[in-house]
Amino acid sequence: MTTSTPDIELTSDAAKQTEIYVRAFNAGDAGKLNQLYTDDAVSIWEPGRPLTGQAHRDALAEFLAQRPVMAATVRHSYVTGDTTLLVVDWTITTEEASGEKQELAGVGLDVLRLGPDGKWRYAIDNPFGEES
């Protein structure tokens, strides 16, 4: 875990989830980002390779160590009482040791679940949701 960002809190407003995620991501705060996921969350950061549990936390920490910068815009959101689907346009820029920048982009399908504490968390995070 790196520095803590106390101004980033879990939310009871699904419309704020993406912004909170982006702030924690860009702060490089793996501890805070992990709190935004359910304990059994599944992320498909590489198409065809779903990760959960310790492998999920390890991959997130490893990626954040490259100091990637994310920008994201929610294109659609469907919010039920305890389940939300977000369709998100995102880009992530990383800078290589040579100074060369690389940009990833995609359309994410994020499934949020409302916890017993009234806070939304990512249950499934599928950033390449529109790829075959």
Added chain:
Amino acid sequence: MTSTIDLQNLDLTGDPDVQNDVFLAAFNSGDGAIFDSLYRDDAISNLSGGPLTGAERTAAIKAFLATGPTLKSTVKHAYSTSDTSLIIVDYDLVLSDEDGKRVRIQGTCTDVLRLGADGKWMMAIDRPVADSLPQPI
């Protein structure tokens, strides 16, 4: 799929392929009440072209299925936690257009399912996206 599906007692189960078979059997029954029984009360369906929930969703589904659309779909991706699933299917829908002509729409549908306290999986959100405009058959 070898077992028969009891339309009066539908169970999506936690298996994506069984879910798909049950979903198709319910849809292709033409009975909107049966198909809508797969959705939670607060579920959001975009089958009508926009997000509808509750009684509006039920009414739209009943009206649409009464026009005799037929659906085929195959599971492309399925990801699951203990109580939440994201399923992505390719679909092939044949329906009657405004003039009564049969047309085909193909696309990809995103489905979110939730496991209820009663142990049954139900549809929480669907979001079909067509690849192109309806094609004449």
